[in-house]
Amino acid sequence: MQYYFKIVEKKWQKIWENSKTFKAHEKSNKPKYYILEMFPYPSGNLHMGHVRNYTIGDVLARYKIMNGYNVLHPIGWDAFGLPAENAAIKNETHPQKWTFDNIKNMKKQIKKIGTSYDWSREIITAEEKYYKFTQWIFLKLFENNLAYQKKSFVNWCPSCRTVLANEQVVCGKCERCKNIVGKKNLKQWFFKITNYAENLLSDLKKLDGWSDKVKNMQSNWIGRSTGVEINFKIDEINTLNSPKLMSENFLTVYTTRPDTIFGVTYIAIAPEHPDIFKIIHGKQNESECRIFIEKAKLQSEIIRTSSETEKDGVFTGSYAINPINEEKIPIYITNYVLCDYGTGVVMGVPAHDTRDFEFAKNYNIPIKTVIYPKEDPHFEVSNCAFEANGILKNSREFNEIENTEAIEKIAHYLENKKFGKRKINYKLRDWLISRQRYWGAPIPIIYCPKCGIIAESEKNLPVKLPENVKFSKNKKSPLADCDEFINTTCHKCGKNAKREVDTMDTFVCSSWYFLRFCDSDNIEVPFSPNKANYWMNVDQYIGGIEHAILHLLYSRFITKFLKDLGYLKENEPFKNLLTQGMVLKNGSKMSKSIGNVINPDEIIEKYGADSARIFIMFAAPLEKDLEWNDSSVEGAYRFLKRVWKIIIYFKNIKEKKEKAFSEKTDENTKTLKRAIHYAIKKITEDFKNSSLNTSISRIMELCNALYKYKETIDYNYNFNIVNEAIENILIMLYPFAPHICCEMWLIWGKETNLVFTKWNKFDKKAIETDEVQIVLQINGKIKDKLFIKTNLNGDEVKNMALNNQKIKKALNEKEIVNFIYIKNKIVNIVIK
RNA sequence: GCGGGUGUGGCGGAAUCGGCAGACGCGCUAGACUUAGGAUCUAGUGUCAUUGACGUGGGAGUUCAAGUCUCUCCACCCGCACCA
Numbered sequence: 001m002q003y004y005f006k007i008v009e010k011k012w013q014k015i016w017e018n019s020k021t022f023k024a025h026e027k028s029n030k031p032k033y034y035i036l037e038m039f040p041y042p043s044g045n046l047h048m049g050h051v052r053n054y055t056i057g058d059v060l061a062r063y064k065i066m067n068g069y070n071v072l073h074p075i076g077w078d079a080f081g082l083p084a085e086n087a088a089i090k091n092e093t094h095p096q097k098w099t100f101d102n103i104k105n106m107k108k109q110i111k112k113i114g115t116s117y118d119w120s121r122e123i124i125t126a127e128e129k130y131y132k133f134t135q136w137i138f139l140k141l142f143e144n145n146l147a148y149q150k151k152s153f154v155n156w157c158p159s160c161r162t163v164l165a166n167e168q169v170v171c172g173k174c175e176r177c178k179n180i181v182g183k184k185n186l187k188q189w190f191f192k193i194t195n196y197a198e199n200l201l202s203d204l205k206k207l208d209g210w211s212d213k214v215k216n217m218q219s220n221w222i223g224r225s226t227g228v229e230i231n232f233k234i235d236e237i238n239t240l241n242s243p244k245l246m247s248e249n250f251l252t253v254y255t256t257r258p259d260t261i262f263g264v265t266y267i268a269i270a271p272e273h274p275d276i277f278k279i280i281h282g283k284q285n286e287s288e289c290r291i292f293i294e295k296a297k298l299q300s301e302i303i304r305t306s307s308e309t310e311k312d313g314v315f316t317g318s319y320a321i322n323p324i325n326e327e328k329i330p331i332y333i334t335n336y337v338l339c340d341y342g343t344g345v346v347m348g349v350p351a352h353d354t355r356d357f358e359f360a361k362n363y364n365i366p367i368k369t370v371i372y373p374k375e376d377p378h379f380e381v382s383n384c385a386f387e388a389n390g391i392l393k394n395s396r397e398f399n400e401i402e403n404t405e406a407i408e409k410i411a412h413y414l415e416n417k418k419f420g421k422r423k424i425n426y427k428l429r430d431w432l433i434s435r436q437r438y439w440g441a442p443i444p445i446i447y448c449p450k451c452g453i454i455a456e457s458e459k460n461l462p463v464k465l466p467e468n469v470k471f472s473k474n475k476k477s478p479l480a481d482c483d484e485f486i487n488t489t490c491h492k493c494g495k496n497a498k499r500e501v502d503t504m505d506t507f508v509c510s511s512w513y514f515l516r517f518c519d520s521d522n523i524e525v526p527f528s529p530n531k532a533n534y535w536m537n538v539d540q541y542i543g544g545i546e547h548a549i550l551h552l553l554y555s556r557f558i559t560k561f562l563k564d565l566g567y568l569k570e571n572e573p574f575k576n577l578l579t580q581g582m583v584l585k586n587g588s589k590m591s592k593s594i595g596n597v598i599n600p601d602e603i604i605e606k607y608g609a610d611s612a613r614i615f616i617m618f619a620a621p622l623e624k625d626l627e628w629n630d631s632s633v634e635g636a637y638r639f640l641k642r643v644w645k646i647i648i649y650f651k652n653i654k655e656k657k658e659k660a661f662s663e664k665t666d667e668n669t670k671t672l673k674r675a676i677h678y679a680i681k682k683i684t685e686d687f688k689n690s691s692l693n694t695s696i697s698r699i700m701e702l703c704n705a706l707y708k709y710k711e712t713i714d715y716n717y718n719f720n721i722v723n724e725a726i727e728n729i730l731i732m733l734y735p736f737a738p739h740i741c742c743e744m745w746l747i748w749g750k751e752t753n754l755v756f757t758k759w760n761k762f763d764k765k766a767i768e769t770d771e772v773q774i775v776l777q778i779n780g781k782i783k784d785k786l787f788i789k790t791n792l793n794g795d796e797v798k799n800m801a802l803n804n805q806k807i808k809k810a811l812n813e814k815e816i817v818n819f820i821y822i823k824n825k826i827v828n829i830v831i832k
Numbered sequence: 833g834c835g836g837g838u839g840u841g842g843c844g845g846a847a848u849c850g851g852c853a854g855a856c857g858c859g860c861u862a863g864a865c866u867u868a869g870g871a872u873c874u875a876g877u878g879u880c881a882u883u884g885a886c887g888u889g890g891g892a893g894u895u896c897a898a899g900u901c902u903c904u905c906c907a908c909c910c911g912c913a914c915c916a
Contacts, residue, residue: 213836213911220835220912227916255916268916307833307914334914341915348916354833355914427915548911618857619844627844632858634870639857641872685848694846697856704856775852780897782852820896826851830896 005608038543076123132462209576223427254342283317440503
């Protein structure tokens with residue numbers, strides 16, 4: 001009987017599908033377990049990264065079922081997005097057709113892996129029944145003033161011809177097409193994720209099941225800092241000639257270092273600052289300033305925000321007054337101050353800030369030392385800024401105070417005198433969600449000449465994406481040209497009105513899909529709170545690290561928002577997060593341009609899904625990158641054939657009913673028994689630690705032990721132990737290689753369903769041995785090994801050790817200084 | 833610059849509380865079976881050396897004992913980065 005994986009895999013995939021083995025129900029008295037892999041974008045073909053992702057999820061899902069959990073393991077498609085539209089333009093097809101064809105193809109590919117998905121819950125975000133509720137979420141955010149429109153300088157990708165969220169700009173380039181992103185002053189839709197900045201940050205602490213890496217990345221991204229906003233009065237402002245009077249003639253700076261306020265020697269303001277023209281108006285430097293401001297606008301984002309860029313600026317001709325000491329200091333427009341962080345104005349302290357130091361050197365601005373290192377009271381800043389902690393000087397009543405303490409004291413002083421206010425700032429910006437593209441969920445907003453900007457009414461959802469539109473390369477969004485879509489009636493006044501033509505970022509679709517899986521057929525509401533509260537949160541989420549910020553942050557935000565509205569009990573979507581490594585070939589990521597892509601279909605065709613799964617799980621720890629290796633896949637295949645062969649061997653003996661099996665328990669039986677239970681113990685631990693690469697090696701060891709047993713006793717096997725070994729090999733191998741195990745289970749004569757068979761507990765007694773091997777060392781160097789009875793007392797061991805030939809020889813009558821015995825482990829004799 | 837991580841044979845990777853470094857697999861070597869072998873099985877496989885020594889990026893330290901703990905240096909990877 002040969003192992004024909006093609007027949008076996010096809011057979012079992014059909015059985016699971018037809019008998020709906022993995023359909024999840026809420027009605028169960030087992031504890032629930034929701035396991036989810038990040039759903040794919042239907043790009044056309046499955047790649048090895050997908051296979052790794054889904055295999056990991058599947059192994060865990062199948063293991064959890066065996067351990068008595070009511071498992072939800074769904075999958076769907078993140079189906080909106082730009083590639084579909086670009087493909088449509090290129091191939092003169094419709095994004096919808098392109099997307100759904102791809103889904104069909106990839107679904108077929110995924111099924112070949114043999115994953116345990118509940119396909120009845122499959123969702124496609126581009127379907128009306130899904131995006132209807134994406135729009136519903138928009139409406140809820142709008143109702144709660146968390147979706148709003150504003151005109152601002154936004155990231156614009158000229159190649160994708162749309163705006164991008166900050167999170168989608170990587171190193172100044174478009175996350176998707178890698179083109180350089182520019183800035184445009186546009187009116188756009190935003191979600192007020194900043195309202196949740198504090199929660200998003202502080203709740204990270206609760207996420208024990210997330211790696212520090214991801215938590216740090218999110219924490220960095222949110223970028224909380226505590227400081228003080230301080231008002232600097234503008235001296236001699238030319239209010240008469242000013243085009244628009246400032247309500248108060250102040251410039252407000254933000255600083256985290258109020259302890260350095262006596263060292264301020266200038267004020268730096270961003271060129272984009274809204275008050276800039278009021279400051280320069282009528283001053284003798286005005287034209288020079290205007291040129292500088294224009295120049296700064298033209299500078300690309302990458303250059304503007306790079307710390308390498310030379311610090312440049314121009315004196316405005318205006319002065320400000322430092323509130324704490326009434327000093328008159330110049331105001332500069334500078335290229336290094338960012339307009340959209342803090343207040344867009346910075347107090348320049350050259351002595352204690354590297355950037356200010358560089359700027360001051362360039363413009364001959366005085367450098368005033370106000371902090372000195374403890375060990376050097378005469379310290380003066382000369383070559384570079386002193387940013388470390390120290391003691392204050394030149395700071396009046398705050399002199400001789402440690403600066404860490406002075407931060408508090410001066411902040412308090414400034415607040416008391418009403419010169420400023422404590423302030424917490426975040427780097428996190430609001431989430432820009434509108435896109436000037438067609439293939440996305442339309443933003444359900446109506447522009448009515450009478451009622452203004454109003455939300456579409458809930459009962460009119462979905463705002464359908466029209467199918468009959470034209471795509472062309474250089475024009476704006478097809479929706480903007482589609483009269484049938486644009487023209488509508490206002491649901492409030494009944495008058496003619498126009499629709500918003502922008503669509504939503506696809507990250508909006510994916511920020512709530514895990515909730516939809518809980519209740520994917522519901523046509524009334526996005527999900528019933530009962531069902532969502534039953535399944536949520538996701539017990540184990542698995543996906544690539546590339547979503548560490550984008551998708552995971554957005555999902556956390558939407559979850560918190562829906563919780564605040566009372567639709568959910570949980571305020572975090574993903575309890576445990578596993579970020580799997582990439583699949584590499586020849587050290588680099590598989591890509592068409594390098595030509596190192598391994599096609600999953602071909603691998604499955606050649607070795608079968610089970611072998612592919614085994615290799616993927618075995619070759620590297622889950623979180624690490626995995627180097628693809630063809631011969632290792634073959635090794636996995638070889639291993640499965642070995643399993644197959646030995647079980648067939650014993651099956652044949654069993655069926656011949658010769659007197660091959662006995663009830664005898666000898667040393668070999670015990671050894672095999674020990675191997676079985678040791679494997680159960682270790683693999684159970686492996687699952688607890690997500691260290692599944694070692695699990696495979698332990699099953700291999702157990703399989704080797706069975707081979708050894710077979711060879712050592714050669715007939716007259718103990719049936720019970722052989723049966724126990726085979727049963728456990730199949731149970732433990734099953735999550736990794738489900739097809740072959742189900743088939744073997746049947747061949748071995750089992751009538752139960754392996755899928756729902758209980759994972760065994762190990763027998764502590766079976767692992768214990770009568771004899772242990774201990775190591776004999778002299779001064780930490782191994783001299784010999786010794787088998788002794790387990791749990792012998794120290795004196796007995798000492799005797800045995802000292803009488804050991806090799807030890808005797810090595811000791812050579814030297815003086816023994818110390819004798820160390822660690823029970824059942826090691827003897828170390830210390831000599832001079 | 834800041835934050836996080838990694839460093840172990842020819843390769844992927846194992847090593848509970850500090851207690852036999854290199855499990856398991858790939859590759860390689862030899863042998864068996866075979867018309868054949870890119871199938872299968874068996875044995876071997878860290879380095880050097882005829883004893884034994886040396887070995888987990890380098891150096892130091894703690895300890896009877898260090899891949900594991902401490903300090904320090906180096907290399908590489910990832911994330912953030914003019915965030916005041």
